[in-house]
Amino acid sequence: MIKRTIVTLPGDGIGKTVLEEAVRVLDAAGFQADYVHGDIGWEFWKSEGNPLPERTIQLIETYKIALFGAITSKPKDEAFNELAPELKEKGLVYSSPIVGLRQHFGLDICLRPCHSYKGNPLNFIRRGKDNLIEEPEVDVAIFRQNTEGLYGGVEWSNPPQKVYDALMTHPKFVKNFGQVPVDEISVSTRIFTRRATERILMAAFQHAQKYGYKSVTLCEKPNVIRETSGMMYKMAKEIQKNKFPEIELWNTNIDAQMMWLTKNPEDYGVIVAGNMFGDIVSDAFAGLIGGLGFACSAQYNPDSGIGVFEPTHGSAPKYAGYPVSIVNPVAMIESACMMLDFIDEQRIAFKIRKAVAQVIAEGKVRTYDMEKLPGNPEVLEKGAASTRQMADEIISKL
Numbered sequence: 001m002i003k004r005t006i007v008t009l010p011g012d013g014i015g016k017t018v019l020e021e022a023v024r025v026l027d028a029a030g031f032q033a034d035y036v037h038g039d040i041g042w043e044f045w046k047s048e049g050n051p052l053p054e055r056t057i058q059l060i061e062t063y064k065i066a067l068f069g070a071i072t073s074k075p076k077d078e079a080f081n082e083l084a085p086e087l088k089e090k091g092l093v094y095s096s097p098i099v100g101l102r103q104h105f106g107l108d109i110c111l112r113p114c115h116s117y118k119g120n121p122l123n124f125i126r127r128g129k130d131n132l133i134e135e136p137e138v139d140v141a142i143f144r145q146n147t148e149g150l151y152g153g154v155e156w157s158n159p160p161q162k163v164y165d166a167l168m169t170h171p172k173f174v175k176n177f178g179q180v181p182v183d184e185i186s187v188s189t190r191i192f193t194r195r196a197t198e199r200i201l202m203a204a205f206q207h208a209q210k211y212g213y214k215s216v217t218l219c220e221k222p223n224v225i226r227e228t229s230g231m232m233y234k235m236a237k238e239i240q241k242n243k244f245p246e247i248e249l250w251n252t253n254i255d256a257q258m259m260w261l262t263k264n265p266e267d268y269g270v271i272v273a274g275n276m277f278g279d280i281v282s283d284a285f286a287g288l289i290g291g292l293g294f295a296c297s298a299q300y301n302p303d304s305g306i307g308v309f310e311p312t313h314g315s316a317p318k319y320a321g322y323p324v325s326i327v328n329p330v331a332m333i334e335s336a337c338m339m340l341d342f343i344d345e346q347r348i349a350f351k352i353r354k355a356v357a358q359v360i361a362e363g364k365v366r367t368y369d370m371e372k373l374p375g376n377p378e379v380l381e382k383g384a385a386s387t388r389q390m391a392d393e394i395i396s397k398l
């Protein structure tokens with residue numbers, strides 16, 4: 001095994017705690033790496049006016065693979081108020097360092113797998129035939145376009161004249177909004193490019209092929225959002241027909257998908273969507289397998305080989321100050337496994353996942369979320385495991 005250098009980006013709040021535990025698990029599993037720390041998050045916004053310092057970008061550029069905890073973001077006014085006094089006059093505007101990373105490195109492929117662990121008390125259950133309780137096995141891989149669409153940042157309130165004039169060239173705008181004063185209009189665009197759409201579709205189909213999923217579901221809304229979703233659906237059909245005839249292409253609307261999700265989640269394999277619908281459908285599926293304590297993700301650029309691996313949860317500031325951390329480290333540990341898959345260390349990833357599965361199946365050591373307790377420091381007295389105890393238990397199974 002070649003020794004790797006991994007950039008660790010703990011960020012804020014519980015991001016720091018869970019990342020530390022994930023690195024302990026990686027070490028214990030025999031993954032050989034040097035870790036270099038990268039600054040990111042709220043602290044650096046306050047002190048430097050930049051939550052994603054250039055030195056951090058350089059580190060990722062150099063080493064290519066990063067493990068990321070979580071960051072804190074706050075609304076505009078609070079962001080300004082917390083800025084160091086000497087930076088207040090500089091006209092700095094806060095923007096999310098995660099979005100910054102995605103855009104800087106073109107991390108346009110986001111993968112969020114959701115699979116249920118046997119014995120997880122948070123797994124989705126439903127009532128089946130003869131009133132029997134069923135616990136369907138969920139195993140979906142959600143591919144979310146990560147850089148465009150509604151989160152592309154091309155938006156205005158009180159749009160400038162040129163934008164307004166352009167909008168007025170569209171008959172529907174004239175009809176529905178033409179009488180509204182311009183300063184009462186806000187516009188957020190949803191731009192899809194053919195190139196990025198093809199990349200996310202290809203990533204989804206290739207994943208289905210590699211891991212033996214029988215279907216890829218496009219989850220958009222092409223019947224209403226005709227240009228963007230419509231283009232994506234058309235391209236998906238072509239790609240399926242020409243390159244992956246052995247894989248079925250299913251087409252669901254995001255709203256209907258939200259309904260079917262709890263009806264027959266076991267039917268879905270790979271799901272692919274644009275940025276916002278991908279965000280929504282992945283959170284919804286995560287809810288079926290235990291929620292934020294279990295939801296992991298990868299964001300990468302297949303060309304440059306740069307990848308950032310992170311749990312989808314945030315910095316949970318409420319829990320960050322506890323003397324003993326109570327949050328579930330599994331989402332971060334799973335994200336570390338996705339990193340291992342990405343750099344062809346599947347053997348170690350397999351070992352860690354097996355250990356996690358064993359701990360969950362035994363059910364002896366469970367964090368507060370799995371014990372269904374409201375999160376507070378007293379959960380430890382009530383029998384919930386701490387973040388460290390959970391990681392230790394996983395390590396003991398390796």
Ligand code: NAI
Binds near residue numbers: 069312329375
């Ligand atoms: P959050 O994900 O930090 O926490 C929401 C709730 O989920 C927590 O109160 C807790 O009950 C639960 N939770 C989260 N992680 C958990 C874990 N590992 N184990 C057990 N329970 C867990 O979201 P919230 O409160 O909306 O945002 C807090 C901060 O995090 C904000 O500043 C937000 O901007 C930021 N954020 C950052 C993200 C990132 O770094 N990728 C993603 C989402 C939010």
Ligand code: MG
Binds near residue numbers: 279283312
């Ligand atoms: Mg989300």
